[in-house]
Amino acid sequence: MKVMVLLSGGMDSATCLGLALREEDEVWTVSFDYGQRHAIELAAAHAVAAHWGIAPERRLVVPLDHVFSGSALTGHADVPLARSQGEIGQDVPITYVPARNLVFLSIATALAEPLDVQALFIGANALDYSGYPDCRPAFLDAFARTAQLGTRSGIEGSGLVVRAPLLQMRKREIVLLGHELGVPFALTHSCYLGLRPACGQCDACQLRRKGFAEAGLTDPLPYASNA
């Protein structure tokens, strides 16, 4: 099957890409340049895709200026640090980017249809995650139905499928799966602050480190010494 993977450069989307490469015939990636604070993500996405030999013409990058605002990830608000595991995922955090996955999936749909791509892969995760509404199964199901109804291929019966293979996995399981798939974790990037060494204290760093710790594996990323 010809598929397109939403690739942010984080460990989840990289693992999702690894799965797609193992299981599908032809894999494209799409990344978004949306003014994210951690623009280093895009370099990570590029490095991960290049590591696996995906041809440059199958790695799409969409510039999205003037679309996202009002989030600590795109603006100047402070990213919360060192929150407890109990706090993470309880509420929608200020790192929430309004309608981000909705926009990403919609644009991926627009790109996929003329290419006859049959499935979109997204590394959304609803368990060890940061509390974003657009990472939940109900949202993804509703999106898939909307894309079916709003596209020619959808109403003609051959529409796009949305796959979120990591949706019900714990971070620990994602680390183990990625390890098995040979995901180049050293090339991925998670830190909300966009730091290298990673800050180790934002929600994304904390979830990542917890996942590696619980999997009994070493995270190859360097972290700040005070993390």
Next chain:
Amino acid sequence: MKVMVLLSGGMDSATCLGLALREEDEVWTVSFDYGQRHAIELAAAHAVAAHWGIAPERRLVVPLDHVFSGSALTGHADVPLARSQGEIGQDVPITYVPARNLVFLSIATALAEPLDVQALFIGANALDYSGYPDCRPAFLDAFARTAQLGTRSGIEGSGLVVRAPLLQMRKREIVLLGHELGVPFALTHSCYLGLRPACGQCDACQLRRKGFAEAGLTDPLPYASNA
């Protein structure tokens, strides 16, 4: 209510804007620069919004490069001309732009949420239309539900409403409503070929001319002499 109108510069979105201005407290517009063949549309959107005195900071324009392809409206395929009324709207035409309204509504949602905009207005029309799947009620309903599920405001109960007040109107009724609202039809643009004078023969020109004729009103737009 604070609302945002998707403004293409065509007669339907201009009428939709007129309705919003009559009924709502604060009206924003959003237009998309997506490489459409009829880029003259954007100038029309600007002119219509300026005519009604909408402040420049409330008129958003989103550049969308590299997103849409595979349509006669963005590529080099021929726009069909002089199709019969029976042919128009029967199938999805080659002027279909993949997932266009899905992308537009998604981005409008991303823009609206941090501004506390409470409703999106879209001039989609499912009767005298060109057969696009993303202009149908089922699609718009599914989108609204998806946006509710995928946004913070949606899951917190104050989410965005999607209004398509022209959805079940005939083109004739839209012309009459626009006339009553004082829509500056002379500033709007419909022709798929992006021509001035308008070609008069593409589906969009034909539907527009039929609407004015049936309403018994004169379309102020000039048409090519052979139209």
